[in-house]
Amino acid sequence: MSTTNNTYDERQIIERGKAFQIGFMTAVVLPLITFFATGVLEIKIEPLALFSIQTTVPIMICMMVLILKNAYDPVNKRVAPILCGMFSAIGLYLIIFSGVRVYQGVDSFILDGVVTNTTGFVIVGLAMIDTGIVYLIRRSKDKKELTEE
Amino acid sequence: MTRNIPIKVARAEKDITQGQLAEAVGVSRQTMNAIEQGNYNPTIKLCRAICRVLGKTLDELFGEEEE
Numbered sequence: 001m002s003t004t005n006n007t008y009d010e011r012q013i014i015e016r017g018k019a020f021q022i023g024f025m026t027a028v029v030l031p032l033i034t035f036f037a038t039g040v041l042e043i044k045i046e047p048l049a050l051f052s053i054q055t056t057v058p059i060m061i062c063m064m065v066l067i068l069k070n071a072y073d074p075v076n077k078r079v080a081p082i083l084c085g086m087f088s089a090i091g092l093y094l095i096i097f098s099g100v101r102v103y104q105g106v107d108s109f110i111l112d113g114v115v116t117n118t119t120g121f122v123i124v125g126l127a128m129i130d131t132g133i134v135y136l137i138r139r140s141k142d143k144k145e146l147t148e149e
Numbered sequence: 150m151t152r153n154i155p156i157k158v159a160r161a162e163k164d165i166t167q168g169q170l171a172e173a174v175g176v177s178r179q180t181m182n183a184i185e186q187g188n189y190n191p192t193i194k195l196c197r198a199i200c201r202v203l204g205k206t207l208d209e210l211f212g213e214e215e216e
Contacts (some may be wrong), residue, residue, distance in 0.1 A: 009176035009177055068158060075175065138199070
């Protein structure tokens with residue numbers, strides 16, 4: 001059985017399918033939740049916040065499942081550390097940037113009863129940082145498995 | 150699922166690690182670990198590749214244990 005540098009093994013292919021399913025389901029459910037929040041509960045959310053939450057959260061959830069199931073990296077390649085580091089850095093930047101703006105009084109999380117873009121950025125930032133945390137947890141579990149071998 | 154002890158034993162006989170076996174059959178170390186832990190049922194193609202590397206038969210590594 002030979003593999004090239006960018007292929008996944010049979011278990012990873014199955015797990016990737018499941019992860020994309022979860023990501024897809026999140027992408028379907030999230031607009032329903034936001035529709036319920038905006039349409040029924042009449043919570044006003046700024047369009048950019050709504051858009052960024054609906055697009056980023058499903059991708060991050062899919063990525064987290066892929067990492068948890070060890071299906072993110074191809075068999076002979078490691079890309080997860082770089083990508084997770086990048087996402088975590090962007091997430092941290094978004095949270096710090098938003099936090100500073102709120103602290104300075106330039107922005108707020110809710111303005112005149114409307115959930116602002118800043119809140120959206122913080123939620124997106126948290127989702128992005130979570131990928132890094134999940135990666136670190138997975139790595140420590142992997143190390144434990146290796147020592148138990 | 151029950152643990153696959155025969156693979157671990159055959160691996161120890163050949164003195165190869167999970168990583169080396171995984172590389173030889175073209176899967177990730179985590180997949181090989183999942184097979185040994187009984188968390189993943191490999192396809193017949195992968196079973197045969199493992200048998201070939203470890204020099205065992207399918208029955209020896211993946212055969213059902215008699216009670």
